[in-house]
Amino acid sequence: MKLEPEYELLRDNLRKFTRKELDPWVNTIEEKGEVPAEVVDLLARHGYLGMRLDTSLGGAGAGLFAYCLTLEEFSRSHRIFTLIVLGTSGLAAISIARHGTPAQRQKYLPGMVQGKIASSFALTEPDAGSDPAGMKTHARKVDGGWLLNGGKHYISNGHRADFVVVMAVTNPDKRAGGRVSAFLVDRGIPGFSVPRVERTMASDSIQLAELTFKDCLLPDDALLGQPGAGFGMAMESLVDGRMSVACSCIGAADRLLEMSVAHAKLRQTFGKPLATRQAIQWMLADSAVELRAARALTYDTIRRVEAGEDTGTAPSMCKLYCSEMVGRIADRAVQIHGGMGMVRSCPVERFYRDVRSYRIGEGPSEIQRMIIARDLVGK
Ligand SMILES: Cc1cc2nc3c(=O)[nH]c(=O)nc-3n(C[C@H](O)[C@H](O)[C@H](O)COP(=O)(O)OP(=O)(O)OC[C@H]3O[C@@H](n4cnc5c(N)ncnc54)[C@H](O)[C@@H]3O)c2cc1C
Known part of the structure; x- marks a missing residue:
């Protein structure tokens, strides 16, 4: 989907950074079951920690779109990269930035932005x-x-x-x-x-x-x-939280579709590539349509948030639709890859497992539906 020139440039740079700097770490992270300190340091040095924090607090002062594009691109590689970024721009960091005393900000925020405090x-x-x-x-x-x-x-x-x-x-x-x-x-x-x-x-x-x-x-x-201000703080971060999940889902779905198309073109059965078979083409087509719909809904909502409009239940719609969309695309990706989609050496297998929790964390699908429906029919 075409973006404004500055966001096209940002997305290109993020994709290059992800491929060159983050992708090489994925196997190590999977083997160790944890993130090496060098990765956190790398993200800190490139300014991805505390992205949403104001520059006066050591952050990058990134807007919601730039932040969400970052999560989308990192999510094409491994979900953990998005969680590290979120950990420094999510509820904890934003609440300290907004509600903390100067001493509390000083104690926690610089260390978080430098990747020294988790x-x-x-x-x-x-x-x-x-x-x-x-x-x-x-x-x-x-x-x-x-x-x-x-x-x-x-x-x-x-x-x-x-x-x-x-x-x-x-x-x-x-x-x-x-x-x-x-x-x-x-x-x-x-x-x-x-x-x-x-x-x-x-x-x-x-x-x-x-x-x-x-x-x-x-x-x-x-x-x-x-x-007594605890719930209020959680409510303040709901829009950011829901949009960040939506964009992480879009990134994972984009990569899954890319891998599915590549595999379908390469793999031959009965003398022809899978990509020539209607059963496979329809799965790819359905995934492409759903991914495009997810992006259109999500980017439109982000633009409206950035313009200061009241977006109502749109962030819930984004979180709900994108988290369910990526589940369907992951399922089709496994099907298209056949046995290869089930083995640990194939990234499709990891994505399939990693995307499942998007439907549970940050308010499960049922709760998002409840919020949307209540707005339609009244409480
Ligand atoms: C990967 C992951 C990371 C997490 N990280 C954190 C974290 O860092 N901090 C934190 O505080 N929590 C975290 N959580 C917890 C998460 O927020 C909760 O799991 C989530 O809010 C659901 O609560 P629950 O597990 O108790 O499910 P329940 O509330 O028991 O719900 C079970 C199911 O019933 C559905 N349901 C509930 N009520 C209704 C209803 N009225 N009508 C219809 N359906 C309903 C739910 O949607 C869900 O599908 C994390 C969870 C996961 C999976």
């Missing part, structure tokens, strides 16, 4: 996933700080994070607004432990941690923003 964001609990109202983790004001108790699970990078933004109930008498506060919890603080790390069906570089807080005494300055 963060996580912890909202989900066993009884609080799609419905965060079930949150049990709580913090009580005591002399000299806050006493944090409870636990979180499915926290991306939680076992490797230097600090975690933890959402905890501070005012149980309130229902939504004012009930939950955000805390900056440093690794190593007494009472904070990581009892379990779950491997998932995705790449081993993407693991989910269980976090436990037992009488964790947090200093007063661990509170981020005002007491």
